[in-house]
């Protein structure tokens with residue numbers, strides 16, 4: 001039997017990268033999906049990919065900004081109206097922001113990155129937890145980062161937001177465990193998604209693949225992770241099998257965090 005038969009999974013940032021890979025994985029395993037992203041065109045592409053990989057999957061698409069609290073309340077309500085429940089929530093949308101040393105890091109940039117990566121994750125938890133508490137079950141997986149566990153440099157907003165995501169995970173995990181709801185964060189290292197490709201191209205537009213190779217040289221496994229590898233982890237963590245994993249953060253980084 002499939003782990004997600006009869007289950008409803010809500011995913012933000014579902015139009016690309018880790019969100020899309022996770023959507024495909026849980027759809028193949030039987031999930032009904034509510035997919036949220038700012039980019040409606042790319043959301044449609046995700047839907048087509050799901051239709052190929054899992055023709056029977058029921059999918060709704062919601063164009064919304066996770067940094068807009070009212071929009072978050074609406075995407076949660078819309079999901080419950082359509083499917084009646086939320087079993088798994090992949091609270092994943094995020095941006096990297098421009099890289100700069102702290103003194104040159106723009107204040108507006110800082111606020112923008114924190115608004116999306118931290119406030120957006122908080123709003124999502126706030127509304128989804130209400131639903132899951134009432135159900136007496138559910139799993140939330142928040143996307144943090146290696147940059148939420150240790151310093152990486154030149155990423156003030158990103159580091160603050162991702163450390164904050166780990167904090168929210170631990171705080172709410174100890175509150176909601178008693179209702180059968182578990183909350184965890186994942187901390188991906190360098191995974192080759194459009195986000196990472198974009199930041200490599202920002203560093204060196206003509207030679208970004210070479211830069212990419214140098215970039216992973218310090219990684220114990222000397223390669224980028226693949227979005228589908230994160231999809232396997234996120235699917236497990238969103239499933240009932242991972243219910244006892246709570247208030248903690250799981251790295252998926254080839255060993256980078258502990259080097």
Ligand code: NAD
Pocket residue numbers: 012013014015016017018019036037038039042064065066067092093094095096116120143144145146187188189190191192193194195196
């Ligand atoms: P991506 O850019 O490929 O996908 C992110 C998606 O989120 C995009 O479709 C984008 O449109 C959407 N999004 C951005 N801002 C949004 C907003 N305000 N509201 C709604 N949707 C929004 O990036 P990715 O690599 O898949 O990143 C997903 C998550 O993983 C992010 O939180 C990122 O910080 C985190 N992460 C990625 C890596 C990596 O190496 N790729 C490493 C660590 C953490």
